[in-house]
Amino acid sequence: MSQYYTATDHFVLVPAIMLALFGCAILLFDFWVFPEPKQRKWLLAFLALGEAFAGYGLWQQHTYIAGQGIAELTAFQGSLVVDGFSLFFNWMFIAAASIVALMSYRYLEVEGEHHGEYYSLILLAQCGMYFLASGADLITLFVGLELMALCFYIMVGFLRSDKRSNEAAMKYLLLGGFSSGFLAYGFSLLYGLSGSTKLSEIGVAIARRDPADPVLLLAMVTTTVGLLFKISAVPFHMWAPDAYEGAPTTVTAYLSVGSKAASIAFLLRIFLGPLASARAAWEPLLVFAAIASLTVGNLAAISQHNIKRLLAYSSISHAGYMLLGLVAGNETGIKGVAVYVLVYTFTNLGVFLVIVALRREGLVGDNIDDLAGLMHKSPGYALLMLICLLSLAGIPPTAGFIGKYYIFLSLIQAGRYVLAAAAALYVAVAIYYYFRIVRSMFMSDAEDAGAMETTFGVRVAAALTGLGTLGIGIFPEPFLRFAGQSLIR
Amino acid sequence: MLDTIFFYLFALLTLLGAVLTITRRSAVHSAISLIVSLVGVAGLFLLQRAEFLFAVQIVLYIGGIMLLFLFVIMLVNLDRAERERQFSKAWWLALACVVGVGAEIAYFLTKGPAAFQFPPGAASPGVASAAAGGNVERLADALFSEYLLPFEMASLLLLVAVVGSVILAKKRI
Amino acid sequence: MTTAVPLSWYLILSAILFGLGVAGFVFRRNIITVFMSIELMLNAVNLSFVAFSYQLRQTDGHIYTFFVMVVAAAEAAVGLAIILTVFKNRATLEIDEVSDLKN
């Protein structure tokens, strides 16, 4: 251990190392040990091991921080920081990646693209998310973001012979590169303004500047554009419906929860860290983006027939709610965003899981009509879907209600009654399109009698998401306390 | 004085290359123009004593990335690119947007040197020699000490890039 | 440190380059050229980083530029592979032809 790689550095890095290590291991074993496609499901065990070790590393960080009673643990000269915030998000990434991997196995076989690299990419993308949640340095954050994004570009285009998958990957890549350009430009100005790439030092330098400094404003706006693009807020959302629809459904699931959660973590780090002192300047921008996201997301979802596309618009509207928590800016609001992301993770995974479970030879399963009569075919999945949709709509006692509750509460505490009312209005709109799916499931008769073929993995994932969605809704206390610890500063 | 002349020279090269990149009909011409622009940027790097980046720009950007671009352009059918319609009829809006961005940026940046009051103590005069020379050593030093973490992350990034391009482009995997 | 070329010139140059990159992205119809426009934008970023770094007499900006280049390389590799698959499946590189996913 040298001066530049101390024991603390190692301790902080362990989860990422584990993810990367097992990511590489999967590549090697896929090539040498399991050349037969039939054997590839054993790679899941490697993924599980990787997650387990990463989880163990996280757990040790958790107990260490709690035991020492310190707020944060910095490493690599302040490039990485472990605090309640990063731990909270990293636990969530572990859950998301594991559930996605569990549901992927049979789906990829049906699609005819079951390759070991897929699992490796899941882990490496999660590695990028790890750096997004714990990074405290512009360079670390930027490289982490690109690591995650690159994995997603590849995974979105994973169905190589599918035109739609290609197109989705291309759109995501080009627009992602475009927005990264904005983000990097903003970062360069932030660096110029402060002479440092460390978030904490940038924050200090910016606080000393005139808040109306044009260069500061330019830096802020370009950074905001890049960040809002990543969480698919209007008007930077347009990649999302196309990418969500074209990508393999399991990847869409991962994209909609993993990438979104990591980007929200990134966004919170930037806005509550270095840009905190320029709040007066960015708040109106976020209000605009949030309201626009709610409007476009909810209204555009009404006339969709493709569930993945519908969920893309719904995820745009959820980004709006998350932004509102940041706009409120008080402790409840930030906690609310954390809770919201957690809830959204489980719930959205549950919905996508049902769509994945529907997939079999001859049935794509992403049209609303494909869900017709699900209640007859397999009441368990219909029930899971019902619970998750209720949760997305924010109806108690499901988890989604808890998330929305905190967002509304924070807005009201901050005295933002108009925003709260607008948000409540859109909840009413949203119920409308979620229930369209419900009606199709419960009321129509099945158009094809084919039974669902599910695997053990899918069933386990279904149980996890269902329990998560109902559990957080009915016993929110431990989760709320957990989210409460995640507050930055 | 010499600095200024070189600045103008390289800046001209950069801008000319960039304008040609986005206006040439043929993709090959565009790529070659982009190389010209990149050379200009490399020159500007050199002008600012960033010798290492100058080398990287030439070796990695021009020698690596742009070659890849040219390779792909050759791989796909070139004729189609020739027939590409250039500007659409109502290009004014996009132009307006671009001019808007340009005007905003220019406005901000010409506001005067007041905009660039560096925070006190940010510039490190103690290592003024670094800018004057020995840049490569210092960079190497920083990469393996302070910036060890992103350096290792970059290796993952490249691994993903390799895996990704193999998966996507290879016929059978 | 005396420098004949003020920082703002570099920044204006960088801004113009960025603007040209954006314009290229919006105007061009060939996917590969669009992709090249992103490289222009990233070069603008690099230019401003190096300029700041030079003025601040630091190396941090150089490091960042280095990583931007690495990212650009990785992105180019994956991006061109994706563009190749698009071309394989559609036999076109006209960007507007690739618009099946919509609404």
Add this chain to the structure above:
Amino acid sequence: MQHLWLIPTLPLAGFLVNGLAGRRASKTFVNAVAIGSVFLAFLWTVKTLFALAPLETPHIERYFTWIASGDLRIGFDFAVDRLSAVMLMVVTGVGLLIHIYAAGYMAHEGGYYRFFAFLNLFMFFMLVLVLAANYLLLFVGWEGVGLCSYLLIGFYFLRKSAADAGKKAFIVNRIGDFGFSLAVFLIFVAFGTLDFGQVFAKAASLPVEHTAGLLTAVCLLLMLGAAGKSAQVPLYVWLPDAMEGPTPVSALIHAATMVTAGVYMVARSATLFTRAPLALDVVALIGLFTAVLAASIGLVQNDIKKVFAYSTVSQLGYMFLGLGAGAFSAGIFHLVTHAFFKALLFLGAGSVIHALSGEQDLRQMGGLRSKIPVTFWTMLCAAVAIAGVPPFSGFYSKDEILLAAHHHAPWMYWVGVITAGMTAFYVFRAMFMAFFGSYRGRAHAHESPLVMTAPLMALAALSLAGGKIDVPRILEPVFPRGEAHHSPALVAISVGAGFAGIALAWLLYVVRPALAGALAERTGFLYRLLYGKYFLDEIYDALVVRPIERVSRVLLWRGMDVGLIDGAVNGAGNRAQGIGGVLRKLQSGYIRSYAVWVLAGAVLMLVTVALAGGGR
């Protein structure tokens, strides 16, 4: 601890068993589970209420804390006081009878287990709604019953291709729920708690608001929610369409229980409303207006279920009139009696429809008196009850409301009396058209099985004698009774109006049937206006439903400014023709158009902050 939680949990268990295993189970098993679970819930309710008697103060059971942040605590708490006791008895009792009836009615329908599973799920949510000890839990039940109603209406949806009607029902209910959720948040902001006991204790210490204030706003929003759920003007339009569902659903959800949730909620919040007299006046006005409007539409409808649907809307209006006049116990009294006779009317109508193999048009009926005598006699009991004929149940409750209305504002009494006359007319018009004269249809009529007629008879007994249950006296600990306003003259007038309505119906549809048609022709415009339901459906469709859908489409389809974005990047001319002049889309699929949006957003944001920054 009385284990109140068992009451809703029993139907929930029924739902789970039937929902998960019902498909493979026999009908007998499904019946046993569905009816058995409701029966047990009923028994447990009775047992609990006996154990808790006399229940002068609310009995509260706190199970666990749901959300706790700071000093706020929201729990899974159930409470029962006399008001909820009355509601519990109505919901479980009438619910049980309707479940039994449904076993016969649905015997030959597809998706049998599914139907009962949702019916049980509905019972669960309704009981949660009634037992909830705070606004949030009430909201759980509120949304839950809405969901079940939607699912159960949908039972016939595909067959009747009435998807649009369901859409309207849904949008309209969203408006109501929006109001309700805002009200809940306002209550939370104002009182810092959602617990009924604490909210009302704090509200009781506030002065009466004679000018509009916070309490008035809360109450008006609550009323908006109630108007959505209980089908009051202007949100009533969904209820008549909801009759697309199977008849037992209409009886249980859209007559006896769910639609009265709004009435229950307003009565529950009586402490708030009494401190906001302006809001109370609005409640009374809405109730009265709804009562008249719906009754007038009901005069000319030919679909037997539609007649009773508008009658339900009208009677709900009566209940709100009672609440608004400050006679909360009278409103709840009418809720109870209405549950008896309206459930009976619907079930009877179902029996008629069942007998005629699906015929619902009154013009295709007639002379059924001798063919299905049990149905006739039981329905007649309901008819006299709703018409306010003494000494049957409707007479007592309606009388209480009208007297309270007279005390509140005499003109309201007179409008109420006219409505009472119309009520008697349309109910007996339906009775006479269906059961008297000669048979006009073709289907062979047959009496329903005992499993259907037995609940009819039980409800008939309740309709006749239900007035003897002195609900206002039971509710005295909750709603202290003011001075009684007895006035034999006013009572006589309202009863007279009822008899006049019956007599007119007798004249027009039994003695001189030709007269009815002639009358319809003579009053052509008025008739068409009433028959077309004042064309409010069409107006709502044009003003509410279609604009929302259009906005959705505009967001995706570029409709705002042709040639703005896509035209900029694509050369609009060539392409627009190719697609045939159809509006192209905002989410156009073109990457470059997306990039322009990103750019436009960036420029917009820059301009915004530049202007804001420059202004400083």
